[in-house]
Amino acid sequence: ARLANQIAAGEVVERPSSVVKEIVENSLDSGATSIEIDIEKGGHKRILIRDNGSGIPHDELALALSRHATSKIAKLDDLDTICSLGFRGEALASISSVARLSLSSKPKDQAQAWQAHCEGRDMQVQVNPVAHPDGTSVDVVDLFFNTPARRKFLKTEKTEFTHIDEVVRRIALSRFDVSFSLKHNGKLLRKYPAVKAQNSELKRLNTICGKEFSEQSIELNSQFQTFELKGWLAQPGQSKTQGEFQYFYVNGRMMRDKLINHAVRQAFEGLMGADFYPAYVLYLTLEPNQVDVNVHPAKHEVRFHQARLVHDFIFRALTDSLNQYCQ
Numbered sequence: 001a002r003l004a005n006q007i008a009a010g011e012v013v014e015r016p017s018s019v020v021k022e023i024v025e026n027s028l029d030s031g032a033t034s035i036e037i038d039i040e041k042g043g044h045k046r047i048l049i050r051d052n053g054s055g056i057p058h059d060e061l062a063l064a065l066s067r068h069a070t071s072k073i074a075k076l077d078d079l080d081t082i083c084s085l086g087f088r089g090e091a092l093a094s095i096s097s098v099a100r101l102s103l104s105s106k107p108k109d110q111a112q113a114w115q116a117h118c119e120g121r122d123m124q125v126q127v128n129p130v131a132h133p134d135g136t137s138v139d140v141v142d143l144f145f146n147t148p149a150r151r152k153f154l155k156t157e158k159t160e161f162t163h164i165d166e167v168v169r170r171i172a173l174s175r176f177d178v179s180f181s182l183k184h185n186g187k188l189l190r191k192y193p194a195v196k197a198q199n200s201e202l203k204r205l206n207t208i209c210g211k212e213f214s215e216q217s218i219e220l221n222s223q224f225q226t227f228e229l230k231g232w233l234a235q236p237g238q239s240k241t242q243g244e245f246q247y248f249y250v251n252g253r254m255m256r257d258k259l260i261n262h263a264v265r266q267a268f269e270g271l272m273g274a275d276f277y278p279a280y281v282l283y284l285t286l287e288p289n290q291v292d293v294n295v296h297p298a299k300h301e302v303r304f305h306q307a308r309l310v311h312d313f314i315f316r317a318l319t320d321s322l323n324q325y326c327q
């Protein structure tokens with residue numbers, strides 16, 4: 001089974017940033033309101049993530065490290081209604097098969113905290129008592145220590161950290177209500193405090209996307225049937241470097257999707273010409289049964305059941321907003 005995990009790890013655990021993404025998503029699924037991310041040497045050496053979420057009961061700790069044991073998909077139909085970020089039950093199993101992993105946790109109503117530890121694919125999971133506050137810590141040390149071929153593909157510390165930084169930015173833009181901090185080699189580099197009021201979302205937007213984008217963006221808020229599109233667009237004429245901020249979320253997940261890109265691009269091009277490079281942070285919400293998020297292992301792509309309708313809704317919502325602004 002551990003070998004299967006190692007193979008699956010190839011899909012889920014591409015590099016340190018994918019480890020960070022999976023672990024932080026678990027923290028969000030657990031209801032955490034505060035997530036601390038501590039990275040050493042670009043994540044090659046260590047990725048330590050602490051949350052204040054629901055915690056994992058003692059008798060489920062070892063299980064959480066075994067593949068699919070925890071899968072939230074009881075039957076295929078459930079795929080239609082998945083709301084949590086994780087649902088394959090393979091991230092922790094995959095990560096633990098290619099690293100030294102400690103999972104420490106304490107649910108509020110459990111007096112003692114416990115830690116499950118596991119190294120690579122041949123090791124038994126060991127569970128021991130540990131001191132830990134309410135919530136969960138995942139400590140991933142020596143990523144790819146037992147898969148030299150994979151380790152060879154790791155880039156420099158700096159490059160891997162840049163990827164982690166980007167993953168944390170994307171997630172921070174999806175959950176304004178959760179506070180995040182990011183350290184590298186002991187230095188606190190990012191702090192995104194939880195946003196209490198709706199109108200202070202701009203503060204985090206400012207921290208992440210810069211002053212130019214946050215102060216001059218066009219706010220968008222459109223509805224059609226059960227679809228909703230909210231967020232911010234760069235004002236036409238902003239400097240081209242703004243184009244790096246292209247964040248599109250579907251039901252809270254960041255997506256890179258052809259259909260979405262096409263709709264967004266068409267809307268911008270229709271008004272601004274082909275060489276305008278749009279910047280945007282947009283949130284599309286629709287009923288869970290309208291999307292299938294299980295298309296890509298890294299979960300970047302979606303399949304919309306009413307693709308044409310969604311495409312045209314996005315196009316029209318953006319075109320209307322841009323038109324209003326241009327008048």
Ligand code: ADP
Binds near residue numbers: 026030071087
């Ligand atoms: P998935 O998220 O797809 O269910 P994972 O391998 O990522 O699978 O996680 C396995 C299980 O471990 C989760 O379903 C959850 O029950 C538990 N778990 C993992 N991380 C946390 C956490 N930070 N807080 C609470 N439970 C967690």
Ligand code: MG
Binds near residue numbers: 025026085086092
């Ligand atoms: Mg998960």
